[in-house]
Amino acid sequence: MHIPDGYLSPQTYVPAYGAMIPLWWRASAKLSKSLRNRQIPILALGAAFSFLIMMFNVPIPGGTTGHAVGGVLVAILLGPWAAMVAVSLALAVQALMFGDGGVTTFGANCLNMAVIMPFAGWAAYRVIAGNAPVDSRRQWVGAAVGGYIGLNAAALSAGLMFGIQPLIAYDAAGRALYCPFGLQVALPAMCATHLVLFGVVEAVVTGLVIAYLQRVEPSLLPVHAGGLCDMLPRIHSKDEGRAWVRARRFGLLIAALILLSPLGLYLPARFGAGSAWGEWSSHEIAQLAGYVPSGLRHMDSIWNAPMPDYGPKPIAYLFVAVVGVALVMLVTFALGKLIWRKNAEADTSVDAPADHS
Amino acid sequence: MPRPIPQWMRPLTTPDDWRASPLPPRAVRRGRANIARRAAGAFAGLLADMLSNEETASRPGLLQRIDARAKVVGAFALIVGATLLHSIAGLAGLYALCLVIAAFSRVPVTRLARVWLVVPLFSAAIMLPATLNLITPGSPVLTLHRANPALMVTDAGLMVAGRFVLRTAVCVSLVLLLTATTRPDRLFGGLRALGVPKVFVMLLSMMERYLWVLARAAEEIHLAKVSRSIASGSVREEQAWMAAGMGSLFRRTRALGQEVFLAMVSRGYTGEVHLLEDK
Numbered sequence: 068m069h070i071p072d073g074y075l076s077p078q079t080y081v082p083a084y085g086a087m088i089p090l091w092w093r094a095s096a097k098l099s100k101s102l103r104n105r106q107i108p109i110l111a112l113g114a115a116f117s118f119l120i121m122m123f124n125v126p127i128p129g130g131t132t133g134h135a136v137g138g139v140l141v142a143i144l145l146g147p148w149a150a151m152v153a154v155s156l157a158l159a160v161q162a163l164m165f166g167d168g169g170v171t172t173f174g175a176n177c178l179n180m181a182v183i184m185p186f187a188g189w190a191a192y193r194v195i196a197g198n199a200p201v202d203s204r205r206q207w208v209g210a211a212v213g214g215y216i217g218l219n220a221a222a223l224s225a226g227l228m229f230g231i232q233p234l235i236a237y238d239a240a241g242r243a244l245y246c247p248f249g250l251q252v253a254l255p256a257m258c259a260t261h262l263v264l265f266g267v268v269e270a271v272v273t274g275l276v277i278a279y280l281q282r283v284e285p286s287l288l289p290v291h292a293g294g295l296c297d298m299l300p301r302i303h304s305k306d307e308g309r310a311w312v313r314a315r316r317f318g319l320l321i322a323a324l325i326l327l328s329p330l331g332l333y334l335p336a337r338f339g340a341g342s343a344w345g346e347w348s349s350h351e352i353a354q355l356a357g358y359v360p361s362g363l364r365h366m367d368s369i370w371n372a373p374m375p376d377y378g379p380k381p382i383a384y385l386f387v388a389v390v391g392v393a394l395v396m397l398v399t400f401a402l403g404k405l406i407w408r409k410n411a412e413a414d415t416s417v418d419a420p421a422d423h424s
Numbered sequence: 425m426p427r428p429i430p431q432w433m434r435p436l437t438t439p440d441d442w443r444a445s446p447l448p449p450r451a452v453r454r455g456r457a458n459i460a461r462r463a464a465g466a467f468a469g470l471l472a473d474m475l476s477n478e479e480t481a482s483r484p485g486l487l488q489r490i491d492a493r494a495k496v497v498g499a500f501a502l503i504v505g506a507t508l509l510h511s512i513a514g515l516a517g518l519y520a521l522c523l524v525i526a527a528f529s530r531v532p533v534t535r536l537a538r539v540w541l542v543v544p545l546f547s548a549a550i551m552l553p554a555t556l557n558l559i560t561p562g563s564p565v566l567t568l569h570r571a572n573p574a575l576m577v578t579d580a581g582l583m584v585a586g587r588f589v590l591r592t593a594v595c596v597s598l599v600l601l602l603t604a605t606t607r608p609d610r611l612f613g614g615l616r617a618l619g620v621p622k623v624f625v626m627l628l629s630m631m632e633r634y635l636w637v638l639a640r641a642a643e644e645i646h647l648a649k650v651s652r653s654i655a656s657g658s659v660r661e662e663q664a665w666m667a668a669g670m671g672s673l674f675r676r677t678r679a680l681g682q683e684v685f686l687a688m689v690s691r692g693y694t695g696e697v698h699l700l701e702d703k
Contacts, residue, residue, distance in 0.1 A: 072595030109681035111630035115638045116677040124463040126662040242580045247554040275667030
C-alpha cells in the first residue's frame with residue numbers, strides 16, 4: 068500500500084499533494100484552536116502508535132503473517148481528523164527515515180491511507196455502531212466492517228492511481244514512463260488481494276482491538292464521537308453546549324440553502340433550460356413529448372398545490388422555502404418526540420464525567 | 425557455575441545489540457511458532473536502524489557538514505528531478521552520483537545495501553510481467569512461448585522496466601542518504617525550509633522521540649509472550665493475543681501522552697510552539 072517514488076507520474080502526485088494541503092491545513096486549524104490542551108503530545112504519541120501497529124505481525128491461516136494499516140483503528144480511537152494527522156505523520160517518518168513509501172508520492176499515500184481509509188472506515192463504523200452502548204456488539208462489528216471498507220476503499224484508490232499511469236504518462240514511442248500496468252491489470256490486482264486477504268486481516272485487527280478495549284478499558288472507546296478532532300475519550304457525554312453549537316451550525320446551513328433557493332429560478336432562465344428536468348407540468352409534457360400519457364392526465368387533477376407554481380417569483384421562492392423547511396421540521400420534531408419517548412424509557416446509558424485533568 | 429545472562433536481557437547500547445537481542449540464531453524459522461519472536465525482532469530492528477542513523481549522522485563526512493535545510497531542499501529537488509528524468513543514461517548518472525556521495529559521507533555499504541537492494545528488487549519483481557508483449561508491445565527480444573497466445577519479452581518492455589527500476593533505486597538512495605547523514609531533529613527542522621508549518625515539525629520531533637519509547641514497549645510486549653509460551657496457539661488465539669498487544673500498546677500510548685502533557689505544562693508549556701532553530 069505504500070507507493071514508492073517513481074511509481075506515479077508528476078501529473079498524479081502533484082494533484083495528490085494539492086488535495087492534501089487544504090486537508091492538512093484544515094486539520095492543523097482544528098488543532099491550533101485547541102493547542103492549549105493536551106492534544107499535541109497525544110497526537111505525537113498517536114502518530115508513533117499508528118507507526119508501530121503497522122509493524123505488528125498478524126497471524127493468517129496457513130502459517131503466514133500479514134500486516135494491518137490501522138488507519139480505521141486510529142480513526143475510531145482518536146477521531147478521523149486526528150487520525151488523518153497521526154497517520155500522515157507516521158507515513159512521513161516512514162518515508163523520510165526508513166525509505167518506506169516515497170517522498171514525491173507522500174501526498175498520494177496520505178490521500179489513500181490517511182484520508183480515504185480513516186474517513187471511509189470511520190463512517191462505516193459510525194453507521195453500524197451508531198449510539199450503541201460501549202459494551203455493545205455493534206461496536207466491534209462496526210469496527211471490523213469499518214476496517215474492511217476503509218482498507219478496500221484505499222486499495223481501490225491506489226489501484227486507480229496505478230492504473231491511470233500508462234494512460235497519462237508515456238514517451239514519444241508510447242511506452243509507459245511510470246507504472247506500466249493499465250486499469251485492467253492494476254485495479255483487479257489491487258482490489259482482489261485486498262477484498263480477499265488484506266481487507267479481512269484489517270477487519271480482524273480492527274474488530275479484535277476494539278473488542279479487547281471494550282473488555283479491558285472501555286473508557287478509551289469514544290462512544291460519543293462528538294468533536295471531529297476530539298482526542299479526549301468520553302463516555303456518553305450529553306453535552307448540551309455542544310448540541311447547541313451543532314444545532315446552530317445546522318440552522319445556518321439551512322438558512323444558507325433557503326437564501327440560495329431562488330437559484331432554481333435564475334439558473335434555468337440563465338441557461339434557457341425551461342423547467343427543472345422531470346418536474347414538467349402536464350402541458351409542458353404535451354409540448355415535449357407531443358402527447359400526455361393518459362395516466363398522467365388522470366392524476367393531474369388529484370392534487371392541486373396550495374401555491375401553484377409558487378406564485379410571484381424570487382420572494383415567493385424564499386417564502387415557500389421557509390414554509391417548507393418549517394413544515395418538514397415540525398413533522399420531524401413530532402415524529403422524534405413520539406419515538407424518543409419510547410426510547411427514553413429503555414435508555415439505561417450511564418453518564419460518566421468527561422476527563423478533566 | 426553461574427550461567428551467563430541471556431542476550432535478550434542485557435542492556436542494549438549499540439545497533440548490533442538490538443539486532444541480536446531477541447533472535448538467537450537457531451530460532452529464526454518461518455512459521456507460526458515464531459510470530460511473536462519475529463515481531464520482536466522487527467521492533468528491535470527498527471530501534472537498531474534508528475540508532476545506526478544517529479551514528480552515521482554524527483560521523484565526519486561530506487553530507488554531514490551541510491546544513492540540514494540545504495540537504496532537505498537539495499534531496500527533494502533531486503528526487504523530483506529523478507521523477508521527471510526519462511533518459512536511462514541520466515538516471516544511471518544520478519545513481520552513480522549517489523554512490524559517490526555515499527562514499528564521501530562514510531555511509532556504510534551494509535546499511536545502504538538492505539534498502540538499496542530490497543526496494544529495486546521488489547520493483548523489478550513487479551516489473552517482470554511488464555517486460556512481456558502482453559503489457560508492453562514491441563519487437564521481441566526473447567520468445568518464451570511461440571504458439572497462441574505468443575509470449576515474448578519485448579525491447580520496449582525491457583526499456584520500461586529498466587527505467588522504472590532505476591528510477592525507484594535513485595529515489596530511495598537519495599532519501600536514504602538524507603536520512604543517514606542527518607540527525608532526526610535537524611532533518612525535521614530542515615522541513616521548515618520547504619514551508620512545513622511549525623506545528624507539524626514539532627509533532628514530528630516529538631513523535632520520533634516517543635517512537636523509541638513505544639517501540640521498546642512493543643518489543644517488550646512480544647518478548648514477554650515469547651518468554652512465557654512453549655507453543656503457539658491456534659490462529660484465532662494468536663490473533664486475539666496480537667489484538668491485545670495492540671490494545672495494551674494503545675493504553676500505554678494514551679497514559680504516556682497524558683504524562684508528557686502534564687510534564688510539559690509543569691515546565692511552562694502554554695500552547696506556543698518553539699523550535700530549537702540552531703544552525
